[in-house]
Amino acid sequence: MNLTDRQKLILTLIIHEHIRTAQPVGSNSLVDKYNLAMSSATVRNEMAALTDCNLLRQPHTSAGRVPTEEGYRFFVGNLVGKSDLPTNTRRTITHQFYQSRQDVEQWLKLAVSVLANQSQMASLVTAPHSERAVFKHMELIATRGRQVLMVLVLMGGEIRQQFISMPEPVTQERLSQIAGQLSDLCVRCTAENIARLRGQLGPLGQEILDILLAEMALIEESATGEIYLDGMTHMLSEPEFSESDEARQALHILQEPSLLQSLLASTVMNTDVGGIQVLIGGEGTWEELRQCSMILARYGDPKTLTGSLGVLGPIRMPYDRTISTVQFVANVLSDLVAESLAV
């Protein structure tokens, strides 16, 4: 796709103008608004050329032009600059993170809310997660009746918990003893190694071992950590979603964990930490996202713990600013993860 500088300029301006107004952009209004040093006829000729390249599209004869998905893709790939977030915005965000409790859950909630507020779109963050589950420590805590909470800590620092129901009430002392014993035996072990312990324990220990194994298998299977969402209602204020049926489809993808996981698995999970992925109009694969774009990034420590985050909005979104925001928040989270990994 070889475009002249003037064509690139005109494409960029049309995209900016369309993002601002959500309306088709005409040659006259473009020349007027940006004081271009050429006539509207010239612009019209260039527009016709861009339309031939499939970068622009006319909703109908005698309407202005609207960027196509391909147009947006070209814009994002070639024309969008590395616009940094304003310094004071960055400071505000950083400040919020340092003010919050030193607590992964708090960070993630804050991150998803910052993304939603800054971008005015729907946002998501997944908790950091490691592919290999290596045992570090476990606790068993009596809650009430025969219900016991099992807390499992993995080497990366990831935490999982699950309630289990004992066949009969067990005292906290006994639970602590079993947990201590298992912790000693299993430390630094993967699920396979732990499986070899079967038969070396009492009946109660055996039962808990099985649950532990099941949980570790579950962790290794699952592609992501817990999913946090925010800003869903922002979608509803965009004009393209005023017919709420369009919005429903897109929001449905976010709210259905299995759908969202497979979406993430086939896109951003293949990206390196620090990289950004831009999904425009569902890219032909995701029917429900035909009207939407997503900007996704990966954060964390590549070797140990990684998670995904991103925003979902209309195709007509301010890509430069949004990409910077996503990138910045991803970096902040990566730093926080690194910091908490360091002793």
Add this chain to the structure above:
Amino acid sequence: MNLTDRQKLILTLIIHEHIRTAQPVGSNSLVDKYNLAMSSATVRNEMAALTDCNLLRQPHTSAGRVPTEEGYRFFVGNLVGKSDLPTNTRRTITHQFYQSRQDVEQWLKLAVSVLANQSQMASLVTAPHSERAVFKHMELIATRGRQVLMVLVLMGGEIRQQFISMPEPVTQERLSQIAGQLSDLCVRCTAENIARLRGQLGPLGQEILDILLAEMALIEESATGEIYLDGMTHMLSEPEFSESDEARQALHILQEPSLLQSLLASTVMNTDVGGIQVLIGGEGTWEELRQCSMILARYGDPKTLTGSLGVLGPIRMPYDRTISTVQFVANVLSDLVAESLAV
């Protein structure tokens, strides 16, 4: 409000018909559809009377009638029967709960999803929560670096956890020792009693004690447990929310935890377990809910642990069926809580 039986019948039929069609109901179509043994003129007279009582309303002269909020309130209060849920629906729901893991979190997620699916509306469930926080047990678990997870169990079985950041790395043995010591000292104590221990511990113990106290204060302050939501997208398919602006306002209330908590606090929290509260059109207080109704209930064990649950939908909702559903799910959850309280 004294209505003749015939007026009650006509009001009921109009409400049913309006719920079905979302349209104003006219006298002729009503007589036709239900084969009434009276003429449309008679119906018209009764409709005029009901309009005088503020139970019906005309969107404009020469349109049919639409129930007013007051009309719905009268209907719900006086005319709606105790329609039980169909047996096989009840069986399906119960079955789902018994198939799920014995885990409070799983139960709540299932409950909120059952409510959403059965009612085809937005639904919410809050985790069971007790007003008084009485200490039962605590654990401290090293995760990574200086991050430590504090798990706090209250007498009712409620669990809270929080990450804390130690000034320097601490071994798991030391943490377990402190946790054991504190657990022994604090068992069955309220926050005030625990506060008296200040000064009787080493510096590290002291620090953890302070965090423990802060957490217990937080628990006593908070009105509800964690909030689970589901079915938000159902709202968007109702015709009254096709202009998505209306939907945004209502969904916003659900997604803003503080708003939702104060809404619950001023309504269903005053209800006894087993009771049902129906909020129609925001009841003049909740501007954002002017177009909505909520059906709320309280579940759990009145003395120890209670939570709220309910659905949010358009005013024009099938109250009888929805009330039964909410009530049934509340009972199921109450049973599960009671069962897990029993040893």
Add this chain to the structure above:
DNA sequence: TTTTAGCACTCTCCGAATGAGAGTGCTAAA
């Protein structure tokens, strides 16, 4: 060769006019 002025043409988006349809309230008779 490139740019631009001019112009005919196209398509959407109101606003007004119109008629069909549904529903009402009133009156007078059953």
Add this chain to the structure above:
DNA sequence: TTTAGCACTCTCATTCGGAGAGTGCTAAAA
């Protein structure tokens, strides 16, 4: 007390006719 009949009202969908915005093409200007 109920009902048939009727005049009246209001919405809704349709049609029609500019006004406005924008295009593509052509021929002249740079």
